[in-house]
Amino acid sequence: MQELWRDLSQVVLADRRLDDVLGEVTGIAARGVPGAESTSITLVRGDRAFTAAHTGEMALAADELQYERGYGPCMDAGRAGVVLRIDDMRTEQRWPDYTPRVLEVGVRSSLSMPLPYQGSAIGALNIYSTRPAAFSSRESEEAATTVAEAVAVLVANADAQDRLAEQARNMRLAMESRAVIEQAKGVLMAQRRLDAEAAFEVLREASQRYNRKLRDIASGIVQSASEGGPR
Template sequence: MDDVLRELTRVSLGGRELGDVLGEITAIAARAIPGAESVSTTLIRGDKPFTAAFSSEMALAADELQYEQGYGPCVDAGRGGVVLRIDDMHTEQRWPDYVARVVRETNARSSLSVPLPYQGSSIGALNVYSSEPAAFASPDSLAAGLAVAETIAVAVANADAHAQLADQARNMRIAMESRAVIEQAKGVLMAERHVDAEQAFEILRQASQRYNRKLRDIAAGIVAGTQTPR
């Protein structure tokens, strides 16, 4: 368990694409979780699950069987926020259609699905598969899986925070550009119609309502009309 934690603490979260970070963490999970043969990370966005990273085809194929049917241990763990373990697909009763196909099509016999905790809810699941039955019956497997799941959740939260900052910066830039062109248009109107700043803005506002166009677009048109073509 200590080895798992050491590897996870070495993963750099900042300044990288989320897919690259999840790929690295998933690879660590495949090496470090006792019993793991194939590992994947399922994320759920807008109630739609998808595999964001996987260590081998077994995990990807098992995940996609569940997405196709709309249920299964990884989907239910991700949506319900509960740990779900299958010790033997041959005797499992909870997902009969899924377990019948997954053994035949992927050779998976046992699995462990651990939810990804995020702000009091779950945003997906860490999925661990093996071709051996009862591969994850050891408490060590669950402990390692929980540690990996927490690291994945932190990585997703970090990526979301960076995305929000980028959106805020972009929106601020757009707002500043809009304000600048509106001020330019007001200056044009003040010079041409001999009005003050408040009256110039009122002219822009009325034109925006009359033509059902954004104030910025009206202003941009006025500014463009004063520029001499080269």
Template sequence: MDDLLRALSRIVFADRTLEEVLGEITDIARRNIPGTEATSITLIRADRSFTAAYSGEMALAADELQYEEGYGPCMDAARGGVVLRVDDMRTEQRWPQYVPRVVEQGVRSSLSIPLPYQGESIGALNNYATVPEAFSSPESLEAASEVAEVVAVAVVNLAAHAQLGEQARNMRLAMDSRAIIEQAKGVLMAQRHIDADAAFDVLREASQRYNRKLRDIAAGIVESTQDRQR
């Protein structure tokens, strides 16, 4: 457990994509959660479930089977916010369509932990093994729960960071557009001896007439003036 906590504490979030961080976390989980042979992270977006990262092909195959069937331990853990442990897939009675197919993939036991965020679940951490009762020890549940909390933090924080970055980009674009429009207004005011409101009306009318964005009309006026100056 100490090795797991140390490895999780060393994860770098800055200047990395969500995929990179989650990929590292699944590798750590696979090595440090007792019984685990393959690990994956299922996320839910607008009622759609998908595997955001995985370590071990068995995990991806098991996840994909559940998405095809529409249910299974990882999906039900993610949707319901409950821990789901399967000790032996060969005798498991839940998910009758999924179980026989995943047994063919060699999966004998699994442990799915919901990703907690503000009282809700945003996905699940999934662990798979080729032997029965691989996750029956309390240490498996404790370790998997620690990893699930880190995954939830990473998903929420990096998603928020990406949203802030997008907002900043949009703000810069808006400021650039505003600057271009102001320059074009200045050109029209000088050329036609009109005030700022009248200059803006000229730009707006041209935008409507030619069915082009106001910024593009303004950029064309500024560029034509600069060309003449050259």
């Protein structure tokens, strides 16, 4: 476990895409979770589930078999926030139309750990093996829990950064829109000798009449004025 913690703590986050970071973490899980041969991370966004990263094609194939059906151990773990372990696919009864298919891609046992975030789950860490009961030890579940908690933090931080970036972009666009509208009002006030309120009313009416955004109407007026339009 100490080696696993060390490897996770050394993952570099700065200036990297989330999928690159998660790809490195799946490799750490494949090395650090006893019994693991192939690993993946399923993220759930609304009704959609997808593999954000994987190590080994067996994990990706097993995940996609579940996405085709809309359920399975990794999806159910990610949605319900529960640990789901399968010791032997040949005798597993909970997903009868999944287990025969996943045996064909080499999976004999699996462990799906939910990714906890603010009292809910945002996906699952999925660990697969070609051997039966590969994850029956307490050490396997403890190691998988450690990795899952780290993944949840990484995803939550990335989502928070995305939201901040989107808020900053929206604020910038709002400021740009306000600036061009104020410029257009100035043009109308000079051209038509209107006050600020009347100039804005002209813009608003044009926006409604032509079914265009107020900013686009204003931008057109400013551009026309800068190109030597009517004065």
